Amino acid sequence: MSEQNLEALRKQIDDLNLEILRLINERAEIVNEIGKIKEKQGVNRYDPLRERHMLNLLKEHNKGPLNQMTVDYIFKQIFKTALKQLEADKKKELLVSRKKKSEDTVIEINGEKIGSGIPSFVFGPCSVESYEQTAKVAETLKEKGMKMIRGGAYKPRTSPYDFQGLGLEGLKILKRVSEEYGLAVVTEIVTPAHIEEALDYIDVIQVGARNMQNFELLKAVGATNKPVLLKRGLAATIDEFIHAAEYIMSKGNENIILCERGIRTYEKATRNTLDISAVPILKQETHLPVFVDVTHSTGRRDLLLPCAKAAIAIGADGIMAEVHPDPSVALSDSQQQMDIPQFNSFYEEIQKFMKQYEFKA
Ligand SMILES: [Mn+2]
Numbered sequence: 001m002s003e004q005n006l007e008a009l010r011k012q013i014d015d016l017n018l019e020i021l022r023l024i025n026e027r028a029e030i031v032n033e034i035g036k037i038k039e040k041q042g043v044n045r046y047d048p049l050r051e052r053h054m055l056n057l058l059k060e061h062n063k064g065p066l067n068q069m070t071v072d073y074i075f076k077q078i079f080k081t082a083l084k085q086l087e088a089d090k091k092k093e094l095l096v097s098r099k100k101k102s103e104d105t106v107i108e109i110n111g112e113k114i115g116s117g118i119p120s121f122v123f124g125p126c127s128v129e130s131y132e133q134t135a136k137v138a139e140t141l142k143e144k145g146m147k148m149i150r151g152g153a154y155k156p157r158t159s160p161y162d163f164q165g166l167g168l169e170g171l172k173i174l175k176r177v178s179e180e181y182g183l184a185v186v187t188e189i190v191t192p193a194h195i196e197e198a199l200d201y202i203d204v205i206q207v208g209a210r211n212m213q214n215f216e217l218l219k220a221v222g223a224t225n226k227p228v229l230l231k232r233g234l235a236a237t238i239d240e241f242i243h244a245a246e247y248i249m250s251k252g253n254e255n256i257i258l259c260e261r262g263i264r265t266y267e268k269a270t271r272n273t274l275d276i277s278a279v280p281i282l283k284q285e286t287h288l289p290v291f292v293d294v295t296h297s298t299g300r301r302d303l304l305l306p307c308a309k310a311a312i313a314i315g316a317d318g319i320m321a322e323v324h325p326d327p328s329v330a331l332s333d334s335q336q337q338m339d340i341p342q343f344n345s346f347y348e349e350i351q352k353f354m355k356q357y358e359f360k361a
Pocket of ligand 1: 126127322332333
């Protein structure tokens with residue numbers, strides 16, 4: 001007899017489970033409908049006052065045997081599923097996301113179309129040290145038909161006693177070189193206070209790794225009409241990197257190049273660890289061009305070429321690397337910059353590689 005009772009009670013539990021399942025799904029559908037109405041009205045879907053009201057109503061009607069803490073816990077889990085849906089929807093809405101815009105963003109700089117499927121190259125010294133030093137590199141770049149030069153005027157260095165860059169003087173040198181050699185200037189800006197004076201001298205604003213989450217700087221460069229090259233922070237996740245780009249785009253600037261430059265791991269064989277898989281992930285998640293900085297990710301001259309090849313093979317839109325006429329006396333990053341003959345052979349090998357595997361060049 002008791003066996004039969006147990007069976008009957010289990011059957012009731014099964015039926016109740018199915019009924020609860022039907023009810024929470026029905027509830028989810030209604031939450032979705034409310035969400036759509038709120039979206040049209042432009043109001044936030046999550047409403048803490050409404051949640052409080054629902055919990056109070058449950059408390060009023062709870063006759064037990066479940067205590068109120070348990071009831072609250074169960075219903076909060078049900079409410080949370082609606083919030084999770086809201087978070088997923090928000091991610092979809094990012095301006096930089098592929099879901100928002102399916103076609104690739106192509107940025108034209110000095111006649112070069114960045115992100116069009118043909119790899120671009122940005123080379124130049126770590127720091128601008130003198131006109132002569134910068135012009136020597138520019139001459140080589142021009143000979144090779146390149147359209148851009150990089151060089152730092154404001155240098156955020158690990159130590160405050162290291163060379164901090166020539167500042168405005170450096171920008172003036174870059175401008176002169178840019179005019180003489182027909183190259184667009186890519187240079188780092190470290191504070192919103194420098195943007196206005198810098199705009200006349202530069203073509204692409206670089207936001208460096210150490211400033212990737214300097215949100216005031218991101219908003220300020222987002223309010224300019226210059227393309228921005230945004231480097232990944234040294235300990236930033238891909239999600240944080242994407243949201244940093246969103247800060248820029250949210251202010252109206254749609255011309256953003258993402259640049260993977262290596263992340264900090266336990267590995268000591270390289271200066272940083274080049275996160276090569278970040279390239280296809282960023283290409284899938286966003287519509288922005290993605291560059292790879294082979295200099296700062298590896299910190300080793302012998303790895304520049306293989307890593308540049310890997311970057312192109314995996315779908316990077318461009319390569320960045322440092323070139324100095326005499327790296328051994330460079331004021332910054334002297335260990336990892338290429339001299340001009342090394343650069344010539346590096347570039348030649350890259351060209352061969354692209355031809356061999358029929359990458360457009
Ligand atoms: Mn450098």
